[in-house]
Amino acid sequence: MSRYEAKFIEEIIKDVLKKLEPKYLYVPEHLVGMDRLARNIFYFLSTPTNDVRIVGIHGMPGIGKTTIAKVVFNQLRNGFEGSCFLSDINERSKQVNGLALLQKQLLHDILKQDGANINCDDRGKVLIKERLCRKKVLVVADDVAHQDQLKAFMGDRSWFGLGSRVIMTTRDSNLLHEADQTYQIEELKPDEALQLFSRHAFKDTKPAEDYIELSKKAVGYCGGLPLALEVIGAFLYRKNRGRWEREIDNLSRIPNHDIQGKLLISYHALDGELQRAFLDIACFFIGIEKEYVAKVLGARCRPNPEVVLETLRERSLIQFHEIEDERQLFGRTVSVTMHDLLRDMGRKVVRESSPLLLGKRTRIWNQEDAWNVLQQQKVRAQCIHESIVMRIF
Numbered sequence: 001m002s003r004y005e006a007k008f009i010e011e012i013i014k015d016v017l018k019k020l021e022p023k024y025l026y027v028p029e030h031l032v033g034m035d036r037l038a039r040n041i042f043y044f045l046s047t048p049t050n051d052v053r054i055v056g057i058h059g060m061p062g063i064g065k066t067t068i069a070k071v072v073f074n075q076l077r078n079g080f081e082g083s084c085f086l087s088d089i090n091e092r093s094k095q096v097n098g099l100a101l102l103q104k105q106l107l108h109d110i111l112k113q114d115g116a117n118i119n120c121d122d123r124g125k126v127l128i129k130e131r132l133c134r135k136k137v138l139v140v141a142d143d144v145a146h147q148d149q150l151k152a153f154m155g156d157r158s159w160f161g162l163g164s165r166v167i168m169t170t171r172d173s174n175l176l177h178e179a180d181q182t183y184q185i186e187e188l189k190p191d192e193a194l195q196l197f198s199r200h201a202f203k204d205t206k207p208a209e210d211y212i213e214l215s216k217k218a219v220g221y222c223g224g225l226p227l228a229l230e231v232i233g234a235f236l237y238r239k240n241r242g243r244w245e246r247e248i249d250n251l252s253r254i255p256n257h258d259i260q261g262k263l264l265i266s267y268h269a270l271d272g273e274l275q276r277a278f279l280d281i282a283c284f285f286i287g288i289e290k291e292y293v294a295k296v297l298g299a300r301c302r303p304n305p306e307v308v309l310e311t312l313r314e315r316s317l318i319q320f321h322e323i324e325d326e327r328q329l330f331g332r333t334v335s336v337t338m339h340d341l342l343r344d345m346g347r348k349v350v351r352e353s354s355p356l357l358l359g360k361r362t363r364i365w366n367q368e369d370a371w372n373v374l375q376q377q378k379v380r381a382q383c384i385h386e387s388i389v390m391r392i393f
Contacts, residue, residue: 024077025070025085026321030199032226033192034064037183038071044181045076045165052157054166056176059185062227062259062341065169068185069140072167076138080165082110083138086153088287090145091340096367099152100124106153110137121152129159136163143340144170187224194219196226200233200316214244221251221262227339228262234316235266260345266315267345276300277308278317281336282346283365290320290334309336317342 031038041055057065070085077083084106093099103124107113111131118124137160144150154166168176176182188196197219198207207215218236222228232251236244247265254261270278277297285293290309297305312318319337338346347365354360359373 024074026319027067027070027074031067031071032196032199033188034068034071037185038068038075041068041072041167041181041183042075045072045167046079048163050162052160052162052164052166053181054157054168054179056173056179056182057167057169057185058171058173058176058182060225061171062225062339063185063187064226065185066142067226069142069167069169073138073140076165080138080163081135081161082112082132084109085140085142087140087142088340089141089149090143091286091343093149093152099149103128103152106139107131110135110139125152125155128153129155132160133158135161137161138165138167140167140169142169144168144175145172147175150175188226188229189224190219193222193224193229197222197229197233200230201236203237211241211244214241214248218244218248218251221248221254221256223256225259227341228259230316231263231266231342234314235269237314259341260348263342263345264349266317267349270315274308274311277305278312279346279350279363281312281318281338282343283350283363285336286338286343287335290336293336 041057045053045055057069059065066087073083073085086102086106089102092102095101097120099121100118100123103121104118107118107124107127118127139153139160141150141153150168154160157164160166168179170176173182173184187193194207194215195205197215198204201215201218202208202211218232219229222232236247239247247269250265251262254265267275267278280297280300281293285296294305294309297308309318309320313320317338320334321337322334350361350363353362358364358369359376364370364373
């Protein structure tokens with residue numbers, strides 16, 4: 001067999017696998033307090049009708065909107081000609097040409113084809129309407145924050161074929177006026193919150209006997225917010241009773257509404273190396289391949305980057321998700337992700353290290369900030385040059 005024949009066969013296998021492989025999204029093995037809501041959404045969307053149905057899921061950050069959308073997506077996806085889960089739209093749309101890149105992903109995931117030339121989101125709108133208007137599709141638009149983000153993927157229902165289904169998650173219920181049904185996710189009830197906390201603090205459905213009262217106190221300070229319960233629970237895992245008492249006392253000093261303040265406890269408990277890695281990921285590496293992130297962290301004088309990443313994952317500060325990768329034969333790779341509340345907390349730590357002087361911050365992730373720093377450095381260099389010239393002459 002020649003090299004060209006082998007390459008041709010490899011491409012055929014890759015194409016077949018892309019079409020046959022069930023690409024389910026990762027969800028935690030033990031979900032608490034979400035079954036009923038996920039079931040209601042599934043029943044509404046799975047009812048056989050020819051209309052295009054839209055569902056909106058809203059609630060505060062860290063409440064579980066994305067998780068429920070993933071559960072329903074996994075349950076529904078096989079009944080459609082194509083499906084796409086557009087994750088973290090608000091953050092990704094801030095990148096250069098971000099909306100156009102998301103539109104390209106939408107077309108690629110549904111049509112299983114490359115080559116959509118989208119150089120601006122207006123062009124993407126035309127292509128989506130032209131190519132998907134006769135297809136029955138399932139689309140999730142996750143973390144929509146502005147109307148223009150939503151309009152980039154669905155100007156109106158006619159953009160998608162009969163029987164299509166759309167799920168939107170957002171913090172702002174005002175963006176859901178076009179939805180046929182909206183669902184607000186409430187905080188977990190006390191018994192549900194204790195169960196979720198115990199899953200992470202004890203790897204069990206309930207606390208250890210001599211930790212029941214301490215666990216109830218911790219849950220009370222975290223409230224019914226799943227993210228806080230998971231992060232604090234993972235932080236206290238395998239800690240002795242004295243450490244539990246000290247950290248719960250710290251929680252009690254933070255106002256109930258300050259979720260980031262509670263999450264900061266887990267950040268401050270990291271050693272210097274883990275803190276630096278956490279901030280690097282929060283600022284630069286969300287959604288990036290795990291292998292690449294490990295290489296960069298290793299180059300920054302971290303001899304065991306895999307151990308660093310695994311430790312952060314064990315403490316529920318990052319997650320590993322499988323994503324499609326067109327460069328590989330089997331089309332899958334692992335990326336590093338982080339909840340947006342944790343991301344914002346990490347970036348806040350960096351900003352507060354130098355609130356006014358951008359150039360003295362340890363990390364700069366915003367394109368405009370980077371440009372301003374470069375401009376300041378350029379002006380400073382010109383001033384130094386002029387000063388030297390004046391002294392010479």
